Every structure is written in structure tokens, then in C-alpha cells.
Amino acid sequence: MSQRRGPRSKQSGVKISNLRSEDDFLCAICLDVFTDPVSTPCGHNFCKHCITTHWDMTVPSQCPMCKDVSEAPETPGAVLSQGP
Template identity: 40%
Template sequence: MEGLLDTEEFCCSICLDLLKDPVAIPCGHSYCMECINDYWRKNDHLGVFSCPQCGQTFSPRPVLNRNTILADMVDKLKKLELLGDSQIYDNCVPGDVTCDFCTSIKQKAVKSCLVCLASYCQNHLQAHYKSPALKKHKLIEAFVNLQEKICPHHDKYLEMYCRTDQQCICLLCVMDEHKGHDTVPAAVESTKKQVKKKKKNYLSCSA
């Protein structure tokens, strides 16, 4: 059954997910209606619109209509459960963090956002580099249990370490219940512990 349909043929080359409200543009390539509209909206002032895949240009802007045949085929694909409860994982190995925004074919996450509390593959991460508002978000290496990195009291990143209470805290904690305590950046404390651990292992091996 799986060989009957190639799921990649029903994926939008802009969002890389299964086509939603699929439309075919004059050159023959298909996209999600929202994706191609967003792509063309950036060139409204130029009056020339191109295909993201082949580069063919159109003027005026083509009128888009939902491709009902293609939409039905995507629905059948979902009903066959090729992508239903058992998701397809691309370029992922056990233990990898997967992208929270890949709905069909899961890609490996490369970064996690401490503001969105979500992990992103290289493609879905682009918005964080391009959008002025998202550029201010704090990105870290992809992390499985993001909630563990967030302060339960202030919903802020645990970027400090309180040596007095021996726990990770956020900047608001430093100003609040941990005021006056011996605090350092969490990265500094982590590096210190790694050095001490290596030194201890070296001494035990030398004994």
C-alpha cells in the first residue's frame, strides 16, 4: 500500500508539509494556497510573480483556484494512514529532537526557542532569522524537555545558578527570592563542574 503513493509528491516545496488547500500555478507546480500567496505578497510592489521551483514569471498575478482533484488525493493519502498516527521521520535517529512544526514528515530540529517553547528544523527556523519580532527570541541547541529550562515562577530562561541554594534560577529570581545570594551564570557553573569532574577522573586514573 505504501508503494502506491509517494508522499513527497504531495508536499509543498515552501513549507515542506502536506499540501493544504492545494493550488496549481500556470507553470504546473503546486503549493499550499496560503504558502504561495505569502510568497507572492512580498513581490506585490514589483508586479511580477515567479514560481519558487522553476523560476518562471507571471504578470499579472495569476488567479488561484483550489485544485479539488489534488486535494482529494491528499485526503486519501491521510485515510490510508501513511501519515496518520505513525508519522514519517526524515533524517532522524532515535534520540534526536524533532521539529514541532513539521506536521507530516518530521525533520530533525536544529534549534529550540525559549520564548515559543518549541523546537524547529532548519526550514521552519528561518522565520526566527527573518522576522524582526522573532529575531529577539532566545534560541538554544535543540533540547527535548524545554520546560525544564524555564523558571516555573516567572516563565523565564534558567540562565543563572544560585550557589547558595544549589539550583538553576532565572534573572527575576536573582532580584526576588534569591536576592543577596551567591549567583553566577549557569554556563560558568556548568563549565566549572565539568573541569572538576575531568580533574577528579584524571586523579583516580593516576592513582
């Protein structure tokens, strides 16, 4: 008995569900492809420059996506991890 699997791309045979959308690589602040991507403590991804600039202007520091409040690090790389 064969198992039914998800749809596949006709050209590559890669499962379509495994493909990432172009939106997965866009910063929600500048709306461009990530430059030096980082992840916030809540798990959202942004350009490092964009999120640090946002946090410099926002008190308390909160995620622009989910509004989760977190301490903006004095050294951004200390809390932010490299993104996708």
C-alpha cells in the same frame, strides 16, 4: 507468450510505478502536506496560503520551483487551479 509487467507490491498487487511518493503531497515552500492545494500556471503545486504569500513578497511574481514569471492574480483562485 506472456508480457513482462512492472514490479508489483507484494501486499496489494498494485503496480509500484503507479504509487505516488509522499513528496508529491508536500508543499515546497512550507515543506508540509498541502493545505488547500493549488497549481500555478507552470504546473507546480503549493498550499494556497504559501504561494499567495510568496507572490506578495516577490516582484515579479515567479514560481519558487522553476522561476517561471507569471502575473499574480488579484483573486488567487482566478488563475490558480485546485491541485492534486
